[in-house]
Amino acid sequence: MSRFRAALQASLTATKRALTWNVEDLIPPSERFIFNFNSKEELKKWHLYSDSEYGGLSSASLEITDTGTESSNTGIFSGNLSLDVTAGSKWNISRSGFCGMRSKKFDGFIDLDPYDTIALKLKGDGRCYISTIYTENWVNSPGQEEDNSWQAFVFVPKDDWYIAKIPLARYLPTWRGNVIDAQMEMNPSRVLGMSLSVNAEGGPPGAKSGPGDFHVEIDWVKALRTV
Template structure:
């Protein structure tokens, strides 16, 4: 009898909760913080990558720093087009770095949102990150790839920000050399 009673009590509790919901409980907020770069704990959620994994000589770091405008995440490093001698990888050029979030516990549901916003201060280079969820662009090694993939905003596994020595928008700084971007936060927005 106690098993039946436990099931009955769980059902009763769920019914009470459903009857006390307010409309605002059913509508998600218009914005949702995904990452807030204001503590060293935030860094544990990210993994750095670069062409050095394939024989390139680029390097990157991610730190929390007081930038004079508050505590921010600082993604910085050096882009190099050179390739190390004797690399086991058959690459002829390099020049990319990035930061990728570690996988969420399962996934993050962003179905109620239509945009990813980043508050950052750049250095004149083009940084690649997917912003409008409806126009998701897959990237690999700092470049947008032409692939027929569809984004499922209710099952987002991770996010990334990358920089490439070549390419970018007209007028952007390109070529080898240092890069630096200060990141305040990343959040999801609902515009409608």
């Protein structure tokens, strides 16, 4: 009988907990860390790319600062943007002067459907950067098997920490860096990865542009629910 009473009590306790749930228990937290650049382990999640893969001469690196305290470490994405092209390159590229850091694909997907904004804590050099979200390709047609990419500009003021908040609605569909004129909606529940990149040319008035060094410090990337 004691075993029966124990099982009955456990059932009653579980039922009581279920009845005391409220709406807040079912709502995801108001923010979610996606990346946190406080450990050298973070470097394993990223790979670098640049126009050097196509005959350009730009270069980039990604490092984690070593402050002695993990909570105060940050990532540093830096390098040099060049408009030059290697002589005799087999690649007939129309432009150079770009670098980026792209996350490796997540293990499956991450679901950002409960959120409406991407936030990045950055300290930069006055250049304009590009935040990209990669989602599962809905079309998946022959010859177009790349992930869908969605991009938004991020102007990073020079020398001071700045939290850039980008509504998901501001991310535009792109194809190989160019905005495409298509009636598409992002599927935030099927996010495969993200990237941060920089171009020697372009950006809002007042932003630093042109070839030369770039340097941006990254603390974290989060998803926020603001409404």
